Amino acid sequence: MTASSRFDVLTIGNAIVDVIAPVEDDFLINQQLIKGSMRLIDTDEAERLYKLMASGIEVSGGCAGNTAAGAASFGVRTAFIGKVADDHLGRVFRHDIGAVGVHFATSPLIDGAPTARSMILVSPDGERTMNTFLGACQHLTAADIDPELVGSASIIYLEGYLWDPPEAKIAFRHAAEAAHAAGRDVAMTLSDSFCVDRYREEFLELLRSGTVDIVFANESEAKALYETADFNAAIAALRQDARLAAVTLGARGSLVVTREETWQVGVTPVEQLVDTTGAGDLYAAGFLAGLARGQALTNCAELGGVAAGEIISHYGARPQVSLAQLARQSGFAI
């Protein structure tokens, strides 16, 4: 028995502004960067890399922030919790997430590290390699998790990247408890395969203990979680561990996995692939928006595909059009 909800979706994650610039494959090789990975960097490395980067654009990002912006663009009631500093980038982040209608009331960090930024190098094939300076993000603590706010959202969604800042990990568990205490569902994304490598045992424990009900992953994250090269084996294991899993397959769409059933849902190919940054985040946005509206799971996956398709056709991981309108034009209920 749950109370009526104030929000449909609440996402919690690292509040990051993206600095996006194109890069040639050679640059990644020379800098010994692994294409498609996210790595954490300190101030010195951030300065060094920024000097070498091409001219770029700055746009609010952060996985859970992107998912919140996407969900709001579908017209569902959305809130976000994350830590920015009281600086220029923090104000940009706050403006952008507010401008799409997301409730964001986490107090900024005062007199501490600056707002987090991720330098995203986009290769000619649209793949992105992320270099993240966490800054203020590292100071998201359990005190920032308002149990009343958490309990007022139908689904909360947390990112695996929260395992990187030590205090955020505690905040993650705190939020999951508050959500379950209010009878809500807890979803998480595995974030990336390198993140899974860092925290495999803990992520498995989150699923097996029921701390997390719904899991979002891509192929390489699913395989990394079970340390297998066999995708089918990973899906079989995931089916046992999670009540519901949504696994993205790139251009082939996604797989929706429950204890009893599996559906593969395709996507319409995009005309122009520019930058895959945010594809997974926006897939989750569409899926969660569908869930919040009580749609069938296959329709949730279709909505995820619509949102991911929009985001990869331009630089930046925040939608440039109304996703609700786009979904309806594509013939999907929302």
Add this chain to the structure above:
Amino acid sequence: MTASSRFDVLTIGNAIVDVIAPVEDDFLINQQLIKGSMRLIDTDEAERLYKLMASGIEVSGGCAGNTAAGAASFGVRTAFIGKVADDHLGRVFRHDIGAVGVHFATSPLIDGAPTARSMILVSPDGERTMNTFLGACQHLTAADIDPELVGSASIIYLEGYLWDPPEAKIAFRHAAEAAHAAGRDVAMTLSDSFCVDRYREEFLELLRSGTVDIVFANESEAKALYETADFNAAIAALRQDARLAAVTLGARGSLVVTREETWQVGVTPVEQLVDTTGAGDLYAAGFLAGLARGQALTNCAELGGVAAGEIISHYGARPQVSLAQLARQSGFAI
């Protein structure tokens, strides 16, 4: 008789970071904003408007800065003079213009106004309405114009917008004198028709006195300069006043006007019109790059068209690909 040049093109203008967001036509009407115009705003209005704006992207801009970045992308040796503050946006501007190979050594403003920003509202038709907070720009002075640097560039290019900050106007004249003293050419853009309305007499005097040799304009600026609705009359007058004029005609290409001749040069239509911000700036970049390389005037106009076509196919007024490569692929010499 001129000494050999260190730079091909030197541009001088307001150093601005653009904050770009999509907007519906209704918003412009409700806010009483004139579509396609640039207006100057103060801190309070900047704050008010930013609150109302949609989620956006930040990207280095400023007309002369865009032109410098474009010229460098064509592979010509380029320098820029403009004033930023020693703040986050100032560092972004410095990084971005340096990353494309533009020499930029103007000292930042310390303990003064923040770096200038322009809130650019992009309508569904790709038109942009600019709201500019000049900040540090207003403190570009004659002291920032190094006569040796100015004299070392084959062509200097100044923006009409420099007439807005009172001290920058003096810097403009100072630069033109230094260039002519070194036997160089002075080009200027009329910037926009509202700017022409503000400074018509002074702009005409710049042309008629020979302070400016080459003028860049679009149709509405040319008509505004001579207070006529008759485009042909404006061109006839411009032919008398300027040694060389390049007048952009939007999708119809451009007109190159000398005392003796006129050429109309077409453009390849773009596949996707996203945002016309920077179209004129990049046209000038291509034209100046061609001039610097001693190309025929019609080829200069073609290069301008290639650069403008690239810039309007995405958000932001800085090229996302090598313009030299793009021009060669399109069959033009550079």
